[in-house]
Amino acid sequence: MRSRRGVLALLASVLVAPRPARSAEVVERVLASVDGRPVLLSETKAVEAVRGLERGVAIDALIDEMLMYREASRLPGAAPPPEEEEKSLAELRARAPRIEETVRLSDIRTLLRRQMVILRYVEIRFRPQVRIADETVREAYATAYAGQPDAPRFENAEAALREDLVRRDLDARIEAWVRELRAGAEIRYSP
Amino acid sequence: MRRAILALFLAGRSAFADDATVRKVELDLPPALAARLAGYVTIEAGAPWDDAAARRTVELLFATGEFADVVVEKERGPTGIEVAIKPVPQPRLREVRIEGDGVIAARKARRIARLRPSEGLWPRRLEEASRDLATALQGEGYLEAQVTASARPHRDPFAGADLVFHVKSGPRARVGAVTLEGAGGAESTLVADLARPHPGEPYVRARADKAAERMRKRLVGTGRWGATAVVRDAYDPSTAAVTLVFDVAPGPVITLETAGAEISASLREDVEQILREGGVKRDAEEGAGEKVEEAFRQRGYRDVRVRVKEESRSGGAVVVCEIEPGPEATVGAVVVEGMEPPHPSLASRVGEPLEEHKIEADTRTLSRSLEEAGHVDAVVEAVVPEGGGALRVVYRARPGPRTMVETFAVDTPVALPEGERHELRTRAGEPYRVRDLAQDRNALLSAYRDFGYPRVEVTPEVAFAEDRSTARVSLHVALGPKVTVGRIVIAGLEHTREEVVRRELALAEGKPLGLGLLVESQKKLAALGLFERISISELAPDPDPQQSLVVAVEEGARTTFAFGIGSSEREILRGSVEVSRRNIGGMNRTFTAYARGSFRGSRFLLGYREPYLFGNARDLYVAAFREEEARTGFSFTRTGVLGQTVTRWNPQLSLSIRYSFQDTYVYDLEVPVDEVDRQYRTYTLSGPSVSFVSDGRDDSLDPRRGHFVGADIQSSFHALGGASFLKGFFQVSNYRPVSARLTLAVSGRLGLARTFGKSEPVQLPLPERFFAGGDYGPRGFATDYAGPLTLGSSKELLPTGGNALVFGGVEVRYAMMRSLSLAAFSDAGTVYSLVSDMDLSDIFYTTGLGLRYRTPVGPVRLDWGLKLNPRPGEPSYRFHITIGNAF
Numbered sequence A: 001m002r003s004r005r006g007v008l009a010l011l012a013s014v015l016v017a018p019r020p021a022r023s024a025e026v027v028e029r030v031l032a033s034v035d036g037r038p039v040l041l042s043e044t045k046a047v048e049a050v051r052g053l054e055r056g057v058a059i060d061a062l063i064d065e066m067l068m069y070r071e072a073s074r075l076p077g078a079a080p081p082p083e084e085e086e087k088s089l090a091e092l093r094a095r096a097p098r099i100e101e102t103v104r105l106s107d108i109r110t111l112l113r114r115q116m117v118i119l120r121y122v123e124i125r126f127r128p129q130v131r132i133a134d135e136t137v138r139e140a141y142a143t144a145y146a147g148q149p150d151a152p153r154f155e156n157a158e159a160a161l162r163e164d165l166v167r168r169d170l171d172a173r174i175e176a177w178v179r180e181l182r183a184g185a186e187i188r189y190s191p
Numbered sequence B: 001m002r003r004a005i006l007a008l009f010l011a012g013r014s015a016f017a018d019d020a021t022v023r024k025v026e027l028d029l030p031p032a033l034a035a036r037l038a039g040y041v042t043i044e045a046g047a048p049w050d051d052a053a054a055r056r057t058v059e060l061l062f063a064t065g066e067f068a069d070v071v072v073e074k075e076r077g078p079t080g081i082e083v084a085i086k087p088v089p090q091p092r093l094r095e096v097r098i099e100g101d102g103v104i105a106a107r108k109a110r111r112i113a114r115l116r117p118s119e120g121l122w123p124r125r126l127e128e129a130s131r132d133l134a135t136a137l138q139g140e141g142y143l144e145a146q147v148t149a150s151a152r153p154h155r156d157p158f159a160g161a162d163l164v165f166h167v168k169s170g171p172r173a174r175v176g177a178v179t180l181e182g183a184g185g186a187e188s189t190l191v192a193d194l195a196r197p198h199p200g201e202p203y204v205r206a207r208a209d210k211a212a213e214r215m216r217k218r219l220v221g222t223g224r225w226g227a228t229a230v231v232r233d234a235y236d237p238s239t240a241a242v243t244l245v246f247d248v249a250p251g252p253v254i255t256l257e258t259a260g261a262e263i264s265a266s267l268r269e270d271v272e273q274i275l276r277e278g279g280v281k282r283d284a285e286e287g288a289g290e291k292v293e294e295a296f297r298q299r300g301y302r303d304v305r306v307r308v309k310e311e312s313r314s315g316g317a318v319v320v321c322e323i324e325p326g327p328e329a330t331v332g333a334v335v336v337e338g339m340e341p342p343h344p345s346l347a348s349r350v351g352e353p354l355e356e357h358k359i360e361a362d363t364r365t366l367s368r369s370l371e372e373a374g375h376v377d378a379v380v381e382a383v384v385p386e387g388g389g390a391l392r393v394v395y396r397a398r399p400g401p402r403t404m405v406e407t408f409a410v411d412t413p414v415a416l417p418e419g420e421r422h423e424l425r426t427r428a429g430e431p432y433r434v435r436d437l438a439q440d441r442n443a444l445l446s447a448y449r450d451f452g453y454p455r456v457e458v459t460p461e462v463a464f465a466e467d468r469s470t471a472r473v474s475l476h477v478a479l480g481p482k483v484t485v486g487r488i489v490i491a492g493l494e495h496t497r498e499e500v501v502r503r504e505l506a507l508a509e510g511k512p513l514g515l516g517l518l519v520e521s522q523k524k525l526a527a528l529g530l531f532e533r534i535s536i537s538e539l540a541p542d543p544d545p546q547q548s549l550v551v552a553v554e555e556g557a558r559t560t561f562a563f564g565i566g567s568s569e570r571e572i573l574r575g576s577v578e579v580s581r582r583n584i585g586g587m588n589r590t591f592t593a594y595a596r597g598s599f600r601g602s603r604f605l606l607g608y609r610e611p612y613l614f615g616n617a618r619d620l621y622v623a624a625f626r627e628e629e630a631r632t633g634f635s636f637t638r639t640g641v642l643g644q645t646v647t648r649w650n651p652q653l654s655l656s657i658r659y660s661f662q663d664t665y666v667y668d669l670e671v672p673v674d675e676v677d678r679q680y681r682t683y684t685l686s687g688p689s690v691s692f693v694s695d696g697r698d699d700s701l702d703p704r705r706g707h708f709v710g711a712d713i714q715s716s717f718h719a720l721g722g723a724s725f726l727k728g729f730f731q732v733s734n735y736r737p738v739s740a741r742l743t744l745a746v747s748g749r750l751g752l753a754r755t756f757g758k759s760e761p762v763q764l765p766l767p768e769r770f771f772a773g774g775d776y777g778p779r780g781f782a783t784d785y786a787g788p789l790t791l792g793s794s795k796e797l798l799p800t801g802g803n804a805l806v807f808g809g810v811e812v813r814y815a816m817m818r819s820l821s822l823a824a825f826s827d828a829g830t831v832y833s834l835v836s837d838m839d840l841s842d843i844f845y846t847t848g849l850g851l852r853y854r855t856p857v858g859p860v861r862l863d864w865g866l867k868l869n870p871r872p873g874e875p876s877y878r879f880h881i882t883i884g885n886a887f
Helices: A002-014 A041-051 A057-072 A082-095 A105-126 A134-145 A152-183 B001-005 B032-038 B051-062 B106-112 B123-139 B185-192 B204-222 B265-277 B281-296 B356-372 B434-449 B498-503 B514-526
Strands: A026-029 A032-033 A037-040 A187-189 B022-027 B066-078 B080-089 B094-099 B146-153 B160-170 B174-182 B227-238 B241-249 B254-259 B306-314 B316-324 B329-337 B378-384 B389-398 B403-409 B459-462 B472-478 B486-490 B531-538 B546-555 B559-566 B574-584 B587-597 B600-608 B618-631 B634-648 B653-667 B682-695 B706-716 B725-737 B744-754 B787-791 B798-801 B803-815 B820-832 B844-855 B860-869 B877-883
Touching: A002 B459, A026 A041, A032 A041, A032 A057, A032 B051, A032 B066, A037 A041, A037 A057, A037 B051, A041 A057, A041 A105, A041 B051, A041 B531, A057 A105, A057 A152, A082 A105, A134 A152, A134 B546, B022 B032, B032 B051, B032 B486, B051 B066, B051 B080, B051 B546, B066 B472, B094 B106, B106 B123, B106 B265, B123 B146, B123 B160, B123 B204, B160 B574, B174 B185, B185 B204, B185 B241, B204 B227, B204 B241, B265 B281, B281 B306, B356 B378, B356 B434, B434 B459, B434 B472, B434 B514, B486 B498, B514 B546, B820 B860
Parallel strands: B022 B080, B094 B160, B174 B241, B254 B316, B329 B389, B403 B472, B486 B546
Antiparallel strands: A026 B066, A032 A037, A032 A187, B066 B080, B146 B160, B227 B241, B306 B316, B378 B389, B459 B472, B531 B546, B559 B574, B574 B587, B587 B600, B600 B618, B618 B634, B634 B653, B653 B682, B682 B706, B706 B725, B725 B744, B744 B803, B787 B798, B803 B820, B820 B844, B844 B860, B860 B877
16 A cells, blocks of 8 residues: 555656756747848858857848848859869868868858858959059058157058058948948848 | 958857757648648658758748748757747738828728738838828828828738828818919919919819929910929918919020021921920020031031020020031042952942941941951941042951951860750851850850859850961850759749649759740740739859749739720721639639620620640630621621630640530621522531641731741531531731831731532521621722622622632831831732632732831721722722731
8 A cells, every 4th residue: 555655656756746848949040131031040150150240240241241242143253263162161271170060061161152252243343443542642651650750661651551541442332332232122130 | 340241250169960850840830821831841850950951941931922030949859859840920911901080092092102912011111101101191282191000910910911001191281372473464464374273272282383384384385485483382380271382484585596507497396396395404405406416417517516505685585506517518439448349238328418427337337247257357447538519438448367267166064965056156167257256155155054054154265377367266165053943932922823833834843944944934924914023033142053943923903804996997996895803713714704896796705714724734715605797788696605725835836626606697688688598597506616826926916027827627517506517717927027127928818618418519608708808908899899799689789708718918018117107018819609619810909008007006007909900880999997917
């Protein structure tokens, strides 16, 4: 009798005892959409991991990239040659040896390819528009080294200053381009 | 953040590998929707977990356009992974509702906001829609109108949402006072009556603007070409009244004067119109000057200078057109140097005015001619002396070396299969032509794109010999990845079943993604007539070897009304109305009710069309009809049913098989009863028919090239309850452009019929007989009169038609202007009572001239036909006015 009671108590304890909680993990979803194309959770996670960005910033970076890539990929010969893609991948592996533990290789390749296509487009579309007048470089020199007794000679600093001005000009043009692309697109963020 | 694309990649962290087996996959949707969309779930129970499959599932389900989000949840259980796919419904538009002030109907609001059926009600769209509606209400006089919009989901979130406009209209503004400023007494009187809206009427801005424009036009009409009229409004919210002020500046009466040379009346009219329409502003003056210069240049005044300026005169103003024509030059001689004859035809002709643009065109023509012969570096220049008179135009050509193609090769890693190859223009042993090489490059690009290489690149390489006499030419093909079609997602369907779209697709899952197939699919979907918008796009922009496609459509209205008005020589004027209910059962089936009426008859028809009979691309059409017609010499009524199936092998070729059962009653007979076999006054037609059509015309209404072949064989048998006869009609037409403006059209028709079941063949029942003559030829005759005639009860000669018809026609159409053409034609043909009576010496010949005016419904045609061998006592000619070509 006692033993039967003991078995019942054991059964009851097994049935009543709280089971370890099973929680479902969201593995994929749509975080935003650009003209009807989804920005996926997995893509965003890949950007977060590869570029070290926060979730919100990564979503916006992906949206910008999708918009730029859509236009850039229309350029004839936009696709980078395979050897260029491999070189870029090797460079990334050298910088981040454990990246493939975090991000699928196919996602890394997609990100690299998109970036190369966009950079190539930027080079063809915007680089030729950049004109830095000698006067502008002199002004930049004057601003950078004003009152510094050990300032380098202008001839020695000119190349670096010019490169910096070109980079800034390109950045401004890219920003304007992205603003224009965003204005023409239907972007929706999921709640 | 924007510069992220230029940033360097940084190191990542944790692991993602997961190879446990999927035990269960659940699609969290209502059963019907889940059954329809289950094909887009690529996560498989029993297979190892795959991140890529989860991603693909989300992409495919999201591409259907039905969801705002698709969440995939994974949960580890004791026996494997359980996957739940939870699509979040999109707030798709169902109904539009108005809340608040009911100053506008929901249907009108929907139209104003351009809301499409089932479109997503996202915050930005709601904002746009409310802005559009507020603007429209303000335009109607609700100047204080405020509109907001919200999406109200239905109880079943998958059933969509209603868009609710919350309208606060405020008071409707009325016009308080209307004043006219700027215009003096006479001008004020002239335009005052045009002011709108009147005091007390609701203020509608568009009416006020229109009134101002009418004032301006009226003043311009009185010679004040520079007149302006604008309207200003001032709104007083306390009284909801608007004060309107029309600012009118009439300006002086202006006339046009020319100095230095005279201009023609038509040119003066054109110039005055330019000045009037442009308000005599600087642009208009420049436009007028250019118009005069162009006219003088066409007459050979190469150095003409025109200056247009406005001058004040007492009582008005004058626009003076100062013309310095310079010397008049004509082409005295045309000489081509440095080129062996024969030369191509040149635009500059001896005796005609010398025009610079023609000389430029000739230079291009000669250069192109040399390039065609292989002179790649050819240069042609025109040398024309200055001044006027008859001038010698010399085209000096420097052809340079002639290059022949020594070798030509296409360097490709994958040769196209036999059926996909195009004949290339560049060939070894032939002259080297840049244009041919460019066309060959494009042909290869298209062929490889159609073969599934969308990113193919073709680069021409040309290696010239030192003396440039030969060239080794090659086209290097870099294929890029071969792309096949992954999944095909159909989006945007409301009533239509998915299979209706899928069966029209030339693209298939797993097959090459060809550009040509994509275009063909789009065309076939458009041809269904069910959709207002169709797009086929790649699901992901990245160049994957397997690309899923999204076919997005937007359905059009299901009930359509069509009204028609037409004219023919017999009926003069006829009207028709057609009501169709389309896409019945979502299967593109159509029910049609049609009625047509004219002074000569009527037709009522109920029809039903099934485009896919027994699952095949075969059309079935069944109809019941009743018609009544008054013909020359008799009338008839006909009631019947028919069933027809059409097989279309391609857009040009089709075969239809038909069964008809119809009762016809012939009455009002004016021809002698002897002409009609008594048993045929009321007769039944019952039997199968077959028709074959090959239609290769470029434009079915007004063709310029192509062909049309039609053959129709109709039968009726006593055993099937009808009269026994067999009737065949054959027609062949061909169209060919002779030059840019000239088209040659030829046509032939043959009709043969005989009766059975009697001791010898007799004529068919009157309504079934062939008739000839009229606007469809031969055109020297009135309708039906080219054939046997008999004296009717009214003592007039009447056509009796017959069992055989022959007709042949040729027509030359010359396009004089964009819409107007001139035609010359010759027709020959007649009708014979019986086939055994056929004798080519009885044929009637007619010839004539015509005018055609092109309209969207076909050319309006005026023909004058002259009989070349008229019968005694007959009029020798006939006019015809109708719509559509004779053939």
